[in-house]
Amino acid sequence: MxxxxxxxxxxxxxxxxxxxxxxxxxxxxxxxxxxxxxxxxxxxxxxxxxxxxxxxxxxxxxxxxxxxxxxxxxxxxxxxxxxxxxxxxxxxxxxxxxxxxxxxxxxxxxxxxxxxxxxxxxxxxxxxxxxxxxxxxxxxxxxxxxxxxxxxxxxxxxxxxxxxxxxxxxxxxxxxxxxxxxxxxxxxxxxxxxxxxxxxxxxxxxxxxxxxxxxxxxxxxxxxxxxxxxxxxxxxxxxxxxxxxxxxxxxxxxxxAVDRPQRLEKIRRLRDRLEAGILSAIEGARLNGHPHERLPGHLNVTFDGIEGESLLLNLDMQGIEASSGSACTSGSIEASHVLLAMGLDRKAALGSIRFSLGKRNTIEEIDRVLEVLPPLVERLRNTRISPGF
Ligand SMILES: Cc1ncc(COP(=O)(O)O)c(C=O)c1O
Missing domain, CATH: 3.40.640.10 (Type I PLP-dependent aspartate aminotransferase-like (Major domain))
Incomplete structure (x- = not known):
């Protein structure tokens, strides 16, 4: 941190x-x-x-x-x-x-x-x-x-x-x-x-x-x-x-190349902890991408009934920096072309965010995210402000 x-x-x-x-x-x-x-x-x-x-x-x-x-x-x-x-x-x-x-x-x-x-x-x-x-x-x-x-x-x-x-x-x-x-x-x-x-x-x-x-x-x-x-x-x-x-x-x-296997394993373990924590604590959270044919630090999740951009801004206010594949073009948010190509509908694609971990992340940081995220998702679901969500 x-x-x-x-x-x-x-x-x-x-x-x-x-x-x-x-x-x-x-x-x-x-x-x-x-x-x-x-x-x-x-x-x-x-x-x-x-x-x-x-x-x-x-x-x-x-x-x-x-x-x-x-x-x-x-x-x-x-x-x-x-x-x-x-x-x-x-x-x-x-x-x-x-x-x-x-x-x-x-x-x-x-x-x-x-x-x-x-x-x-x-x-x-x-x-x-x-x-x-x-x-x-x-x-x-x-x-x-x-x-x-x-x-x-x-x-x-x-x-x-x-x-x-x-x-x-x-x-x-x-x-x-x-x-x-x-x-x-x-x-x-x-x-x-x-x-x-x-x-x-x-x-x-x-x-x-x-x-x-x-x-x-x-x-x-x-x-x-x-x-x-x-x-x-x-x-x-x-x-x-x-x-x-x-x-x-x-x-x-x-x-x-120095200590690569150990570093990748550490990152993978933290990512898996985050993934398991999110999927078990938050109903209507789904993993995007292949379950294991995947880079060890990536975690892309759809949160049903949520606008990804709002979630990102709220996470930012809590000191957590993540991203989405959505792009803001001329005032409107465009859904990720990657998630759409994988068959997600526009709403699900817009409700997705990406966490990508690195070598300096710690278990305390992951646990902090797992503490902050579930109530945040719950709150955003209960205060749906944008039409269509
Ligand atoms: C897969 C991939 N290709 C190309 C690029 C572009 O690289 P750069 O930002 O160095 O121009 C990125 C950066 O996000 C990327 O992830």
């Missing part, structure tokens, strides 16, 4: 680890050189960048550091993957397969490609939020050039059968991308084991800084750049590199 507040929104972002800050500091102060400069200070920055690239490549099982492109976060990595592959392969075909539950960074990149003459098929998940490999196979056409399916969903934490889907893509000679922004730095992720051609990651999801990420691109895959300018990142992403951020990301990734 920091500042008396309980943070349960680690899927949105995480606090930067103090060791990560320490690793970054020299590159924000004395070691400020531009990696493209040929004098000493430039060479020092270049060396730090090279070491970070090696570390990221190794951490995800890439064959070569040249397969890593540093980006300004997960959204940029997703956009580069989709648009970069679509533009590079457009003479072979104009069809893309993705899913209805992707993050908006993929969905809206796909939509923009749709506006540019590409055809996009959105495969739907089952009621647990799992995308069946066979459904992906059925969506493939002769002109399919790219398949993009996320590794784990950010709202429910549900894990997708990526190996099977990647194998189908490979069998058909189609480039396969996975958005692993929620899994890298948490689960062990190995690109050869998964069989993906491209993979997105973002540092701020695993105790690194915001605004820095990477796209893994298998050597054999062609990619058109989104940002033109200098020759950085092998001419695939122009612009002076975010040296401090990249060094921080590599450090955070290195730290994520």
């Amino acid at each position: 920091e500042n008396g507040r309980i943070y349960l929104d680690h899927a949105a972002t995480t606090p930067v680890d103090p060791d990560v800050v320490e690793a970054m500091l020299p590159f924000l102060t004395s070691e400020f050189g531009n990696p493209s400069s040929i004098y000493y200070r430039g060479r020092q920055a270049r060396r730090a960048l090279d070491e970070a690239r090696d570390a990221v490549a190794q951490a995800i099982g890439a064959q070569s550091p040249r397969e890593i492109i540093f980006t300004g976060g997960g959204s940029e990595a997703d956009n580069l993957a989709l648009k970069g592959v679509a533009w590079a392969y457009r003479d072979r075909g104009r069809h893309i397969v993705t899913t209805a539950i992707e993050h908006h960074a993929v969905l809206r990149a796909a939509k923009s490609l749709g506006d540019q003459g590409f055809d996009v098929t959105y495969v739907r998940p089952d009621a647990h939020g799992i995308v069946a490999p066979e459904a992906v196979r059925e969506a493939i056409r002769d002109d399919t050039i790219l398949i993009s399916v996320m590794h784990a969903n950010n709202e429910t934490g549900t894990l997708q059968p990526i190996r099977e889907i990647a194998a189908i893509a490979r069998e058909r000679g189609i480039v396969f991308h996975t958005d692993a922004v929620q899994t890298v730095g948490h689960l062990p992720v190995d690109v050869s084991e998964l069989g993906c051609d491209l993979l997105s990651l973002a540092a701020h999801k695993f105790y690194g800084p915001k605004g820095v990420g990477a796209l893994y691109v298998r050597r054999s895959v062609s990619l058109a750049p989104l940002i033109h300018g200098g020759g950085q990142e092998q001419e695939r992403r122009a612009g002076t590199e975010n040296v401090a951020g990249i060094v921080g990301m590599a450090k955070a990734l290195e730290l994520s």
